[in-house]
Amino acid sequence: MHGHGRRAVDLFRKMEAENLLPDHVAFLALLYACSHSSLVDEGKRFFEIMQHEYKLEPWPEHYVCLVDLLGRANYVEEAFQIVESMKMEPTAAVWCALLGACRIHSNSEIGEIAARKLLEMKPANPGNYVLVSNMYAAEDRWEDVEEVRMRMKITGLRKDPACSWIEVGNMVHTFIARDRSHPYSDEIYAKLAQITKKLENDGGYVAQTRYVLHNVEEKEKIKMLYGHSERLAIAYGLLTTPKRTTIRITKNLRVCGDCHTFTKLISKFFDREIVVRDANRFHHFRDGVCSCGDIW
Known part of the structure; x- marks a missing residue:
């Protein structure tokens, strides 16, 4: 969370050298660190190591980190493929990470899919409506922005002020x-x-x-x-x-x-x-x- 992704990776290597077995939470922290430091190759490799070397099945939270990692680095198509290949039903947090990447990198095609899924799964979360609205606004799609805001108003939802x-x-x-x-x-x-x-x-x-x-x-x-x-x-x-x-x-x-x-x-x-x-x-x-x- 402080931007020291390399230190997190080094710490993980030290754990391995001391024969400490990492669990799901250790890998979650590691993938989160890779995501926030744009360590794409490392993050993908650790996701594989978790499953094949340590026989740990990924939680939805691990997929969120992986999708976020790829999305931030503008591998939006690959992130979408990861979501589609998940062994479990993608959670709202997974779609949220994908939608955020689509907004940043102006991928409206995948963004539309993620937006629809997100609002279907969490229709009472105002933050999701704001995320969808922001994606449309970034593309100057003001009629779609107004529609999303109207849906919020009808359902009585309000965004938190900054x-x-x-x-x-x-x-x-x-x-x-x-x-x-x-x-x-x-x-x-x-x-x-x-x-x-x-x-x-x-x-x-x-x-x-x-x-x-x-x-x-x-x-x-x-x-x-x-x-x-x-x-x-x-x-x-x-x-x-x-x-x-x-x-x-x-x-x-x-x-x-x-x-x-x-x-x-x-x-x-x-x-x-x-x-x-x-x-x-x-x-x-x-x-x-x-x-x-x-x-x-």
Whole structure:
């Protein structure tokens, strides 16, 4: 979860050298580590070793890791073949991993199949509707987006708003997107504007509006990006913590690609380590680089 996939593999090799027998959970941790570090060949090999050398039948969770591993690396067709060849019925989590890969790599054909299966299996999970909606939005299929959102509305489902937290002085400060409820809201937005200007001038930052999955004008998309909750939390951290101290943020959803780039630049041009725990993993930003290797 901290981006040290190679260390996880080395630890596994050490277990083998000491004749410790790995179980299902050990392989699950290993495959998860490979997935989050894009160790594709290693992950595929360990999946085979688990079955043939240690005679362990994969759980659905192992298939989720394998599909996620292949999907992240843009082997979407191969990931789909794995799903179709499963000895058990694919779980919603398996289809979710496949759908996420299809959205990232714009594979609408397999994405449609995964979306249909996911909504059939988990019709009461709002997160699944959001994932399907985001896939359509990334392809500018706004009529399909509206249909999915209408289905959510009819069934009474609501998506969780993006929310970020930072602890300063033994007090937790909470921010939602474009939030102005904080007592120091004016100072936070002024700081954020200063940060953005510096990153544009010195770091060549340009807002990547493709990450705004709403059918609005380009200027509005830029405004929406600039108001993302983690940026507000980071701006507050820069305002209120001593120079060169680590800023730690927690977010309930996945960090978007534009905020990821933005935060890497902040770590470089403001000389801060920034640790963000999002819905997927930990991101350690330092000197313009993230521990995730831009894979999350």
